[in-house]
Amino acid sequence: MTKKYTIVTYGCQMNEHDSEKMSWLLENMGYKPTENKNDANIIIYNTCIVRENAELKVYGQLGSLKDLKRKKPDLIIAVCGCMMQTETARNVVLDKYKHVDIIFGTSNIHKLPQLIDRHNQTGETIVDVVEDNREIVEDISSNRKYTFKAFVDIMYGCNNFCTYCIVPYTRGRERSRDPKSIIREIEQLAQDGCKEVTLLGQNVNSYGKTLDYHFTFADLLTEVNKIDGIERIRFMTSHPKDLSDDLIAAMAQLDKVCEHLHLPVQAGSSRILKAMNRKYTKEDYLKLVEKIKRAIPDIAITTDLIVGFPGETEEDFQETLDLVKRVRYDSAFTFLYSKREGTIAAKKENQVPDEVKHERFQRLLDTMYPIFYENNMKYQNKVVEVLVEEVSKNNKDILSGRTRTGKLVHFQGDKDLIGKFVSIKITEIKTFTLEGFIIQ
Helix, strand or coil: CEEEEEEEEEECCHHHHHHHHCCCCCCCCCEEEEECCHCCCCEEEEEECHHHHHHHHHHHHHHHHHHHHHHCCCEEEEEHHHHHHHHHHHHHHHHHHCCCCCCCCCHHHHHHHHHHHHHHHCCCEEEEEECCCCCCCCCCCCCCCCCCCCEEEEEEECCCCCCCCCCCHHHHCCEECCCHHHHHHHHHHHHHCCCCCECCCCHHHHHHCCCCCCCCCCHHHHHCCCCCCCCCCEECCCCCHHHHHHHHHCCCCCCEECCEHHHCCCCHHHHHEEEECCCHHHHHHHHHHCCCCCCCCCCCCEEEEEECCCCCCHHHHHHHHHHHHHHHHCEEEEECCCCCCCCCHCCCCHHHHHHHHHHHHHHHHHHHHHHHHHHHHHHCCEEEEEEEEECCCCCCCCEECCCCCCEEEEEECCHHHCCCCCEEEECCCCCCEEEEEEEC
């Protein structure tokens, strides 16, 4: 009888790509994918610990599986990802969710077949977490969601230790992959029909610092730009303090690098940025944005913003609103500050009350949304190149895809266009999307 698996993924693009790797490993063991947990022989939760909400969802999902495990004792339940890199979360799972069979971390995904085999042989709960994750395991294939676009890890870990962030403690210190391995992987993707790659790292701007020779992120972009078949290059995430003039020049000059930059600012107050250990001021950030826009006039800039960091005053929040108005972002990921055990900020006594955070959060949205709409108005009646990605879930005659600037576009078309580039004339503008029709 065919064995089946389900992987539930929380968090960032790196987690999504980790799940693609696990999918490949499982299918090489003979498992087939299913979205129905009741049909699965193994269920894996790939977890995120950046926000409390994602963590609570995992615990809720694990609790809901108790009855299924009772009915299907041979069902394997596994939990991996950033949550499992913390001893506290591991202990919660071990103490309260004893029906979980396998726990592993972010650096030993390649061992998944061995962990399953060990559990099957012993029947014991297997815990395998690498605390000092310095090793880079190359050449793990992936079952990618799309054939025409792909995530490619270029580095792992983070050295920045922002005071609100748990990532350096769960993903470890920075390690850059060898550029030759990265190029080989992307060349193979291109041969398989991939047209767009997104280079991933916690801070791609510091790529190369752990290599034994001088090779920067700008150098890597230059090499990827040479690969035949690849037509678009994206990357994330960029830390403002490490975004060099060489990188800006490479983005401006390399024809395949998309005119979109995700540049997390987190806050607009220099005082709060210092408390966050971001290592730049509001003025530094604004000068950097001005330099980027001067070099790449049509660039779309997106960001991350945290509302209610400990000690944030109304004056600090007004600085954030002022920065948003001056930068005029194309979109933003916005978050209410969430305490993360093990971080410096979680220990601060001057926590902002929830009702204040929620009120400020709404004011931030009310400030940003009109800007997003006004930025999108620049596309009215323009013809844009769109890489077609998928069929609408609500209307099988409607397709969606993205422009080089990352704008989501909806239009009528046949599903045979998925994976192809089309020219779309924009006829309707919305806050988060564009609509139009195909130009023959």
